[in-house]
Amino acid sequence: MTTHGTPRPAPPAAPGTTRRTLLAAGTAAAALPLALGTPARAAAPAAAPAQGAEAAGDAAALRDRWHTLLTGGPGLDRTDPGIAAAVARIGRAGTTAATGLDPGRTDGLWPDLTSTTLSNHVTTSFKRLATLATAWAVEGTPQYADPAVADLLLRSVDWMLDHRYGPGHTRFDNDWDWEIGSALALNDTAVLLGDALGAARLDRVTAAVRHYTPDPNLWRADRQIATGANRVWICTVVAVNAVLRDAGDDLGRVRDALSDVEGGGADSVLAFTDTAGAAGTGEGFSSDGSFLQHYKHPYNGGYGKELLTNLSRLLRLLAGTPWTVTDPDLDNVVRWVEDGFDPLIVRGDVMASVCGREIARPSKQGHASAQTVTEAVLRLIPAFPGATADRFTALVKQWITEDTYRDFLAVTDLASLAAARQVLASPVPARGRLVGHRQYPGMDKAAHHRPSFALGLSAYSTRIYNYESIQNENLHGWRLSDGMVLLYTDDLGHYSEDYWPTVDPNRLPGTTALARRPADAAGQRTTSTADWAGGTALPGTTLGAYGMELRAHGSSLRALKSWFCLDDVVVCLGSGITAGPDTAGAVVETTVENRKLRDPAAALTVDGVVAPAQAGWSAALDGVRWLHLDGTGGYVFPRTAGLRAVREERTATWREINLKYGTDTPVTRPYLTLWQDHGETPGGAGYYWLQAPAASAEKTRQWADAPPVRLLADTEAVHAVERCADGLLAANFWTAGTVRDLTCDGPASVLVRRDPGGTVTLAVSDPTQLRDRVLLDLDGPRLRAARGSDVRTQRVAGATRITVDTAGLRGATRTLTLTRS
Structure with missing residues (x-):
């Protein structure tokens, strides 16, 4: 993952006594010695969670903490069927990772990871070694404590240090792989191998990591300021490396880097980016729950979740030590969880509108992103005792139990499994299904939750980018912010199972667009020339108004688009749809629905008549008053509308949308698409329909006869x-x-x-x-x-x-x- 850097702003002159200057003064007043066992000062921990009886500053104890995060620790009941299944899963992963591994090769440890131009081959190699090392370190796996496996791992680590990674090797491609991805995996492998690594090899490992990642504030070859998730990743690399080296001074630097003490707090990851005096890049969480990375990309479900999960690990590592994080802004983490994640998660799925280019990765399907968030919050519960811990417990219990698509207990790591078991056994009741309406003016997004469905709205403006496509990923994200409407129903796998490569990317639901296919990655990282994007909501209700002025990238297409979320009915309204001569030859379309069908034969009822259900059916539907799609809901057209409809089996490969991580295996999925054709170069066209998610056909017909909303x-x-x-x-x-x-x-x-x-x-x-x-x-x-x-x-x-x-x-x-x- 590439990012950008920003010159370090000069600290403000004579700012007066503030929390930031107090933090900086405390750091400067007492430099920490190199040995963890003899700290020079101990900041008074503010509500520090208990982490066991280890003496603060004991390097071995801190290594054990990280080892426990990776393996679940020594106290697990391995006769428990759930634990046994997780151990077996780790063993199978280790076997897969070892397949083809040969440190006797000259071109790479694995035959599929031999590139010296693609840096992700280096990271993937280290990740496979960490996977095998986990299996070696977890009791009950076939690899557990096997001397032959240890020897294979040691020779493989030596191979990577000799041929790919460390001083004397030239980095190539993506800085993220060298300074973060590879470093994290190599650190974990060193912790897992422990004494088997040997002192000399440990020195080589820690020196290699420090060669690329010496400073928790800076990264990239030209030493740019690390921001947002990148800063927390870098801090994690430096912290584990410091534990391996018994270097307390670097743990102090990590603690301070989270608050950006060196920069006067400008790029603190704990402070909200919209607080008074914020002077950094704006990357991170704002007070409304929005999260931006790479300047202006909404990214709660991508970089935001990575920031949360790595911060939760760091807080566990440092808690109760002289390097405990005591920044008062740490309390903001509670609002991140409750405002920046909870409203954007629907029964185990993170809304795709805030996942950036990760939607184009096959590994991020199937609610994988929400699993990461859940694991992070499990780790945070001890850090916020009392009422907050109870709220987090209720929230995690709800997330785990309501996701019937992906069984969290069957896929998570051992440490999180043990923590989840405790949560599920807690007397604290689950929070209950989220019902509410949330808007995010900091990133031009909105989320509408009702008991039977949820809706995500995605816009952009002069303040926010349309979509991200870097590193040859997310190549067809052109319409992700052109008024995309994501409907979440009880079909929990709808946006999984190959949705993003197979959906027609030019006809995303809710969008108004030219029926003309742009080039791969066309217009990515572009702001609109329109300021109007956002809306208003009544607190404590599910009543909200949202809208955007669409000025399409690369053409003269314009539209005014509104969504009025009135409990179970969503009014979809558009006017002023115009396009000039530059768009000649391409019609303008507004997509009413584009649904991947759980049941390929799901009935489409048009004004009471069931349409043909076979793939390949298409029709021009004139004078439509109402539609109903089984398993999805109803659509009412108070002003009769002409629609186009098509059922099709769509085939694609993940490689088409992601050259870096995609696969070449064709996948086919069934779709029903409905859209309005505004013609070529329209002048003042519009649309108007009521969307009734999860409504029955009879309820839809009733609302067509007596609409619950009147257009003014x-x-x-x-x-x-x-x-x-x-x-x-x-x-x-x-x-x-x-x-x-x-x-x-x-x-x-x-x-x-x-x-x-x-x-x-x-x-x-x-x-x-x-x-x-x-x-x-x-x-x-x-x-x-x-x-x-x-x-x-x-x-x-x-x-x-x-x-x-x-x-x-x-x-x-x-x-x-x-x-x-």
Whole structure:
């Protein structure tokens, strides 16, 4: 994984006494000696978790801690069927890793890992050695303590040090492999082999790792600032290397690097990136739960999960020692879990819109990313005792039990298995299915959770990149942020089992796009020229308005797109769809659905008539009022619509979307695709439908006869709907405009709910993130804000004018409660 670097900003001059300067002063005041057994100072641990009776600073004890993380430790009941199955799994993995291993070769340890231009061959070699070393170190495997296996491992480590890795070897390709990937695996192998490695070989190993990764603050050959997940990876490499060398000074540097003491906190991985005075690259977690890496790529489910899992390991390693992390910002980790991961996980699957280029890796299918998050939170539970530990326990118990697609207990490592067993046996009840609506203005994403489904919305803007395709990965990610709608139902494997290579990448659900195939990786790492992306939500409900102004990359295609999430109904609305002469020859399409079918013959009902179910069927559907797809849900078109439909068996290889990690084996999956054709060079086209996920065919028909939502506006000034049951108004203002009883002075997203007793609740945001205030005029009786509120109201011509301050909110919602005067 490549990333970028940024010149180190100069520390602020005379900043005054702050938490950062206190941390720095404490570090400078007492340099740690080289021996772990004689620390010069011990920072007072803040709520440090107990990790056993080892003496702080005991190098052997710290090596044992890391060994336990890798193997589960010595106290496991190996007669337990679950433990026995995990041990057998480790043994099988070791056997696979040893297949073809030959340190007598001259071109590589394995015949498929001989490249001297692809650095991932180096990392993969070390990972296979670590896998075999794990099998050798875990009691009960066929390889356990086998002298022949140890000899094979030692000769193989020597081969890598002689021929590929360390001083005297020229690095090539990707810095990540040399400084992080290979180093992590080699460190683990050294810990697992322990005394069998020998002192001289241990010196060679630690010197090789330090050659590439000497500083927890810096990385890459030109010594750039490490940020986000890369910084935590680098810190992990340095920390384990320090334990192997008995070097306490470097553990102190690791602790301080997490807070970026050297840089005055500018690139602290623990601080929120949007806090006052944040001066770093902006990579990491912001206070709304968004996570960015590589400057502007949403990455909670990629780099974010790697940051969390490696930080959880480091906290376990350092807890209760003189190098315990005591930064007050460590408490932010709780919000990362609860705001930055929980709403983006659906029954064991992390929403693909925040997984970056990892969706194009076959190894990341099948809920693998959520497994990593779950393992990390299991490790964090001891670090946050009390109420937080109980909440984490309830959360992990929910995640494990509700994922019936991937059995966590059957795939996780031994240490996490033991911890998970404790959680499942805990009297703390599972949290329960998540129900809520969450928006992420820090990365132009939203998540809508109801009891029977979840929906993920993906946009981009001037602030956020569209998609990432580097290292020849994710080559067809063109539409991932063009209004993609990801629907999660009880088909838990929908986005697994080869979805991403086989889906039509130009017709992702919800997107408006030219029916023209771009070149591989075209337009990746591009921001939009439009600022409007985001929305507003009513706290404590599943009511939200979301939208984006789409300005397509590489063409004149434009569209205004809104989604009004009103509990079990999602209004999909588009207007102003235009495209100029540069798009001639390609029609513009809005994709209603593109579903990989769990049942290839799943019935599609169109206005009460079941369509043919055989592969190869296609049709032009005119005057459609409603559709229902078994296993997916319903679609209502209050204004009858013309649709195109096709059932097809789609065949592809993973190599087509990932040259680096893809495979050449063809895979075939069944799909049903529905879309609206706006024609070539449309001028002001639009669409309007109600999506009813998980609804029955009968419920869909009922809503077609009596829609639960009334369309109020779909102009180029405003999109707005009214819920018939209670009059709730949801509106996205693209410019100043009026709809029903509400007038707005410019871009804004607004929800208005009139409550019993005359109270009015408003939720307001500025999705452009450029406005200092939003002015709203609400017709009707005079309203006033609660006493002490900073909301200003005044009477103007039969309406109440409400001034909402939005400066500094970065697109977040402000919720206001007004009462009659």
